[in-house]
Amino acid sequence: MPRRIESPSSILSYKQCPRKYYYQYIEHRQTKSNIHTLRGNIVHDVLDRFFVQPPTLDNDTYMEKCVTHLRTLFENEWSWQKANFLKMGMHPAALQTFYVETLGMLSLWLEKFLTKLTATTEPINDRFRALTPLREQEFVSPVHAVKGYVDVIEQENDVVRVMDYKTSSKAELTDEYRLQLGIYALLYHEKNGAVPDSVGIYFLKHADHYEKTMVVTDELLQEARFAIETHHLSTVSDRIGDYPQKIGPLCKWSTGQCDFYDLCFTQKKLS
Ligand code: SF4
Numbered sequence: 001m002p003r004r005i006e007s008p009s010s011i012l013s014y015k016q017c018p019r020k021y022y023y024q025y026i027e028h029r030q031t032k033s034n035i036h037t038l039r040g041n042i043v044h045d046v047l048d049r050f051f052v053q054p055p056t057l058d059n060d061t062y063m064e065k066c067v068t069h070l071r072t073l074f075e076n077e078w079s080w081q082k083a084n085f086l087k088m089g090m091h092p093a094a095l096q097t098f099y100v101e102t103l104g105m106l107s108l109w110l111e112k113f114l115t116k117l118t119a120t121t122e123p124i125n126d127r128f129r130a131l132t133p134l135r136e137q138e139f140v141s142p143v144h145a146v147k148g149y150v151d152v153i154e155q156e157n158d159v160v161r162v163m164d165y166k167t168s169s170k171a172e173l174t175d176e177y178r179l180q181l182g183i184y185a186l187l188y189h190e191k192n193g194a195v196p197d198s199v200g201i202y203f204l205k206h207a208d209h210y211e212k213t214m215v216v217t218d219e220l221l222q223e224a225r226f227a228i229e230t231h232h233l234s235t236v237s238d239r240i241g242d243y244p245q246k247i248g249p250l251c252k253w254s255t256g257q258c259d260f261y262d263l264c265f266t267q268k269k270l271s
Contacts, residue, residue, distance in 0.1 A: 003145040003232050008180040011231045016250055021235070022243035023260045031259045035088055039102055040167050042081055043204065044151065046073045046106060047165060051132045057124045063114060070110050074103060105167060105204035112210060130156070139187035144228050150184050160196040161213065162188055171209035177201060178214070182224030185216045195221070
């Protein structure tokens with residue numbers, strides 16, 4: 001039987017709860033958007049579009065033009081998605097707080113970008129082009145049967161960095177993030193024949209811990225290979241009984257519940 005094409009998300013889903021993985025990736029049941037995934041999509045879209053049609057800059061007004069450009073992209077995206085937040089039951093006052101917080105994340109990103117933009121004496125439009133990263137790249141590995149979308153690939157002076165944007169409230173390179181970044185490094189290596197110099201995360205909510213990176217080592221790549229291969233071995237079956245429930249805090253919490261909570265616990269009562 002051909003191996004399923006996995007992703008960092010599917011592998012992490014299995015680690016969180018095998019039954020959750022079964023419902024989502026074997027039965028292909030739909031999962032619901034939530035306000036955090038919707039906000040994450042808005043931020044990713046705005047940061048991608050920022051580079052699609054950049055403004056023409058000059059030395060006197062480039063800051064104002066970049067601010068206006070980013071703000072316009074954000075306002076357009078927000079007004080388009082606002083109804084979806086309200087449909088999810090978000091109170092207008094909470095939505096306003098969310099709006100301000102999201103704008104703050106984008107402002108932090110722009111502040112860091114403008115710092116890089118002004119760091120040399122190169123003509124401003126050339127510098128902007130040089131700082132324009134590769135974005136939203138899909139990598140698929142036939143060797144490892146895994147794929148992933150990389151937010152940002154930066155290259156400057158032959159140094160390559162693979163970076164991901166996160167809107168999470170904690171700015172820590174957790175084991176989960178380490179695995180995700182290790183898989184990206186592996187995918188990049190397989191496609192380009194060379195490993196990136198480093199991988200990391202832009203934590204958009206944290207001015208003090210905005211950027212965390214790690215050097216790509218053989219150990220990191222080996223950990224990623226091991227996690228992928230053990231995952232494939234654990235998920236050969238397509239029988240629900242081989243994917244046990246892992247009952248814990250991810251089933252239900254104070255503000256929400258797992259997408260499969262009702263399904264899981266209804267089945268439990270019937271069995
Ligand atoms: S409700 Fe709990 S046990 Fe069921 S799939 Fe979700 S996390 Fe797993």
